[in-house]
C-alpha cells in the first residue's frame with residue numbers, strides 16, 4: 001500500500017457525535033449594589049495550561065490583572081470588589097491567590113441570567129477604584145473525561161487531547177500550553193507559536209486580538225505507553241493499541257477485527273497479504289475533527305475514535321482495500337468502505353448504530369450537495385464549520401447510496417472483477433490475451449468502464465450522470481457512447497479476430513478521437529479482409545495468417561495502418577492470381593490451343609496460388625503474370641506452329657497426324673502435358689478457321 005513516500009492519506013467519517021469546543025468559561029457582569037461599577041473593567045489574563053498524565057488532569061492557571069476604568073462622576077466613586085466566572089462542573093482543586101495569599105471565593109450553582117444554571121466562582125478581590133488594579137491567580141484542574149463521554153478532554157499516560165481558550169480582553173490575553181516533551185503533539189485552531197524548552201513543548205499565543213473566537217486544540221501521543229495486543233487474521237498481523245485504562249476498546253476492536261476482516265476479505269474478493277502489518281490506534285483526534293477514524297496508508301495505520309461501533313471499525317478496516325491504490329477518487333473508496341462494512345456487519349451479526357445501515361437518495365439541489373468526483377477531503381475541520389460538516393455528510397451519504405446501487409447492479413462477483421482489475425491496473429477493454437496495463441491512477445472514468453465491461457452494469461452511466469460528474473463532463477459521456485457504439489460494431493465485425501490494442505488502448509484512455517481514427521482504419525482493414533476472403537473462397541485458396549497477426553498485434557495507429565497496407569498488398573496480389581485464374585479458365589481458340597501444346601497453365605497457376613498462400617505476394621504476382629503472358633502469347637505461337645507445320649510437314653500432319661516436333665518454350669521439365677486433344681490429328685481437321693464470335697485467324701484469348 002505504501003508507495004514509499006510520506007503521503008498522508010486521510011480518510012475519515014463524519015461522526016454523529018457532537019464535538020464541544022465552545023468557550024467554556026465566560027466572564028459574568030458584576031452585580032449591583034448601585035455603588036459598584038458596571039462595565040469598564042479591563043481584564044488582562046495570562047492563562048497557562050499544563051497536563052498531569054499520571055493524575056489524568058489538565059491544570060489551568062489564569063493570572064488576572066483587573067483594572068477599574070470607570071471614572072468617578074456625579075459624586076460617586078465607582079469601585080469593584082468581586083470577580084465572577086463560570087467554571088466547568090467537573091473542575092476540581094479550585095484556588096484563588098493574590099499577592100498576599102489566598103483569596104476568598106464562593107463556588108456555587110447560580111442562575112446565569114439566561115435561564116440556565118452554572119457553576120459560578122466569585123472571587124473577593126477587595127475594593128479597587130478608578131485606575132486601580134488587582135492581581136490574582138485562579139487555578140483549577142479538569143479531570144480527563146472518561147472514554148466515550150461527551151467531554152472531549154482526554155489526559156492519560158499515552159494520549160492527551162484538550163482545548164485551550166483565551167481569558168482576557170482583546171490585546172490583553174496570553175495563552176501558554178505546556179506538554180511533556182516526549183509526547184508527539186499536533187495542534188490546530190488559532191495560530192500559535194510552538195517551541196521546545198526545558199524538556200517541554202510549549203505553544204504560545206500572545207496579545208490575542210479576538211479572545212472570544214480564539215482556541216487551540218492540542219493532541220499528543222505517547223505510543224510507548226499504549227496497551228498493546230496483537231491479533232493475527234489470515235496471516236495479517238494487527239497490533240491494537242488502546243489507552244491505559246480503556247482496555248475495553250482494544251478487546252472490542254480485536255473481536256470485531258477477528259470476525260469481520262475475514263468476512264470483508266470474502267466479500268471484497270481481494271487478498272491483503274501484500275500488507276506487512278497494520279496498527280490500529282485509539283485516538284480522539286479523528287472525532288475532534290469530525291470523523292470517526294481514518295486510515296493513513298503510508299504508515300499502515302488506522303486511527304480510530306474511542307467510540308465503538310462495528311460498522312465504523314469495519315469501515316476503517318475496509319480501507320485496507322479501498323484506498324488510493326485502488327481508486328484515486330474519495331467517493332469511490334468511501335462508498336465502497338461503507339457498503340462493504342454494512343455487508344460485513346450483517347455477516348457477523350455485528351452491533352452498530354442503525355444510522356450506519358442507511359443511505360438516503362442524494363438530493364443534488366441541496367446547498368451542501370457536491371458532485372461526487374469533486375468531493376475532496378476538506379482543509380477546514382467539519383467539527384468547526386457547519387457548511388463543511390454538511391458537505392461531508394452529503395458526500396458520505398451520496399457515495400454510500402450510489403455505491404449500494406452499483407453493487408446491486410453488478411453483484412458481488414461482478415464488483416470483485418471490477419476491483420481486481422482496478423487493483424491490477426488492467427484495461428476494461430480486454431483483448432484476446434492477458435489484459436494490458438493502464439495508468440495506475442484510476443478515477444471515475446476507469447470505474448465506469450470496469451463496471452460496464454467487467455461488471456456488466458446497466459445502471460452505472462445513469463448514476464454517474466445523476467450524482468458523480470459535473471455537467472461539463474457529460475459531453476465526455478456522449479463522446480464515449482458514440483465511440484463505444486463504433487467499437488462494439490467493429491468487434492462484432494472482427495468476430496474471431498481479436499481487436500488490437502491500437503483500438504482498445506485509446507478506448508481505455510478515453511481518447512475517443514484517436515479511438516475513432518483507429519476504428520476507421522480497422523474497419524477498412526476488415527473490408528479488405530472481406531474482399532480477400534471472397535476471392536480466396538472463389539479460388540479455393542486459404543489466406544496467409546499474416547494479416548490477422550498484423551491486425552491483432554497492432555499496438556498503435558502506425559502498426560494498424562501497416563497491417564491495412566499489408567491487407568491491400570495481399571488483395572492486389574490475390575487479384576492478379578484471380579486474373580490468371582480467369583485466363584486459365586477462359587475458352588481457348590484454335591491457335592491458342594496449338595500454342596499451348598506442351599504447356600501447362602494450370603500448373604503454372606498453382607505455382608502462383610501456392611506462392612500467395614505462402615504469403616509471397618510478389619512471387620505470386622510474377623507467376624500469375626507469367627501464366628497470363630503464356631496464355632496471351634499462345635495464339636501467336638499456335639499460328640506460327642501451324643504455318644511452319646503446313647509448309648514443312650503439312651501433308652504429313654494432315655494425312656497422318658504425326659508427331660509434333662516441339663521446342664520447349666519454357667524451362668519446366670517433366671510436367672504432364674496439358675490434356676489437349678492435339679495428340680489426335682483428326683481432331684484438327686474439323687476445327688473451323690474462325691472461332692464462334694471471334695475474329696478471323698483465331699483470337700488471342702484474354
Ligand SMILES: [Zn+2]
Pocket residue numbers: 011012013315316319333334337
Ligand atoms: Zn472512510
